[in-house]
Amino acid sequence: MKYSLEFKLECVKKYKKGIEIKKPDFANTSQKNFLNQVNFWEKIYDKLGVEGLKKNPRNKEWTIDQRLNIVKRFLAGEPTIKISLENNLNPSQISFWTKKYLESGISGLELNKGRPIMKSKILNDKRSRVSKNLNSKDQSNSLTSVYEELKLLKEELKHFKKREKNFEKENKLLKKENEVLKKWKALVEIFDSNQPKQERIKKIYNRVKADKNLRLTQVLKEFSIPISTFYYQLKKEDFDKKNEEIISQMKLIFKENKARYGKRRIKAELNNRGYKIGLKKVRRLMEKFNLKAICSDENTNLTKEL
Structure with a gap:
């Protein structure tokens, strides 16, 4: 035709x-x-x-x-x-x-x-x-x-x-491979995210548990996570549960000031709001939740992380 x-x-x-x-x-x-x-x-x-x-x-x-x-x-x-x-x-x-x-x-x-x-x-x-x-x-x-x-x-x-x-x-094999690639892509996005390590491991565990075609040992091997470390992080209680109020205030201060406050300014602002907290603890919590302050240098027009 x-x-x-x-x-x-x-x-x-x-x-x-x-x-x-x-x-x-x-x-x-x-x-x-x-x-x-x-x-x-x-x-x-x-x-x-x-x-x-x-x-x-x-x-x-x-x-x-x-x-x-x-x-x-x-x-x-x-x-x-x-x-x-x-x-x-x-x-x-x-x-x-x-x-x-x-x-x-x-x-x-x-x-x-x-x-x-x-x-x-x-x-x-x-x-x-x-x-x-x-x-x-x-x-x-x-x-x-x-x-x-x-x-x-x-x-x-x-x-x-x-x-x-x-x-x-x-054609069937290509469809299966495409589905598997989508699942692995989702796992990679979780692993490369800026969330705390314990939260990432919990999300990976829930994703593997929900999918019968994924094996936990294979996933851990691909991401180079030891089994002992995986189960330790999975079962470990969150040390900072008692600091939930301070953490929420810290995130709020960081957001209100458009990521321009470093650990010293956040500590000072928390003290002004009635929270007694040390500089080392503020630094640890900021690192855990990936709160990196950025300031610009007007002379060199560069940025650096505090």
Whole structure:
């Protein structure tokens, strides 16, 4: 089925925006095959632009060596979409060459010079040949050749069914790998956050506990956390529970002053508010909750952390 350039561009734009695309009434194919075709157009558009969606010139000739190389890559298991994009070639053309190669070998890939023969004429020629073979003395040989052709077609059908199953398996594996990567990404974000160590470990433990596909030993190994340290931090009581009021006031002062107060100013402000606390304790709590004051140097226009 041939589609216009405007129709292809419209389908590609809808596909990129995530808009549902329905098979047109004039397309003699299924919805699934049509969406596969749109996916192919989108990849060609990303690689070659609008020129890639234009119809290939009919006078372009592929040598036997070029055709044979493409067929061998296809039979070796390379994805059809990859071969198509690299050679700006329609996937149906690759399937056609492969079929010819399986039927007749290299001779099936030879260039047919002259005007293309009409389908009706081809069918009539085949019928006349079959009738002549049946009426000839070599009837047994013709039956043998027909049997061999049927055998080759069956083998080809098995080959394509096997490839289809392999594609389905690869698709399922890719989906599983994508889900696993998302889970690991969430764990990495927790591990690299600025939260206290005990809180990070508790969040990692809850995430692993909620997901049956993740193993705790594997997660700890990836993040280089000893098991003893992990369970110690998990079971350890928070030493600063009694300082919750001071911590909340400290965070409030830090926020009110837009992260410009260091440990000395925060200590002085806490003392003004009636909290007796030492400078070392203020420094420890600020480090624990990642409260880093930033001040600017007007002369050098640099920033430093206090």
